[in-house]
Amino acid sequence: QVHVVESGGGLVQAGGSLTLSCVVSNATVSGYAMGWFRQAPGKEREFVAALNGIDGTIRYADPVKGRFTISKDDAKNTVYLKMNSLKTEDTAVYYCNRNFAARMLYYGRTLDTWGQGTLVAVSS
Numbered sequence: 595q596v597h598v599v600e601s602g603g604g605l606v607q608a609g610g611s612l613t614l615s616c617v618v619s620n621a622t623v624s625g626y627a628m629g630w631f632r633q634a635p636g637k638e639r640e641f642v643a644a645l646n647g648i649d650g651t652i653r654y655a656d657p658v659k660g661r662f663t664i665s666k667d668d669a670k671n672t673v674y675l676k677m678n679s680l681k682t683e684d685t686a687v688y689y690c691n692r693n694f695a696a697r698m699l700y701y702g703r704t705l706d707t708w709g710q711g712t713l714v715a716v717s718s
Contacts, residue, residue: 596621596706600690603712606680614675614712616690621706623647623692628666628673629699632686633711639689643675644696653696657683680716687711 602614614630629644643654643664652664661680666673673690689711691704 596692598690598706598709600688600709600712603688603714605715605717608680608682608716608718610680610716611676611678612680612714614677614688614690614714616673616675616709618671618673618690618692618706621692622668623666623671623673624668626692626705627694627696627699628664629691629693629696629704630662630664630673630675631689631691631702632684632714633689634683634686637686639702641700641702642688644699645673646696651696653700677714680714682716682718684714685716687713 597619600616626647630642631639633639645652645664661678663676693699693705
């Protein structure tokens with residue numbers, strides 16, 4: 595069974611930065627699209643960013659464009675999300691997942707069971 599573990603969350607002041615990591619076990623990230631999602635309190639899970647495994651194209655949700663950067667290291671089976679200029683509205687639990695193409699992740703279609711996520715809390 596594929597196992598996904600997110601980490602790197604924490605409490606940060608508005609304007610600060612965090613880098614999240616997601617390690618995938620029992621499966622490869624090489625050749626797959628990897629994506630980040632988030633779920634704020636009382637809201638549905640939403641798409642944040644995705645990186646195509648084949649051609650490296652990237653999609654970002656509008657609220658994070660210019661502030662967040664997704665990347666992955668196939669050798670470490672890990673995907674990252676660098677978050678700069680954090681805002682209070684970025685507060686959420688962040689999750690990662692895989693699919694065959696970034697556009698599938700953009701529409702919320704994922705391959706694996708969700709992990710526990712990592713909590714990002716941004717204070718004003």
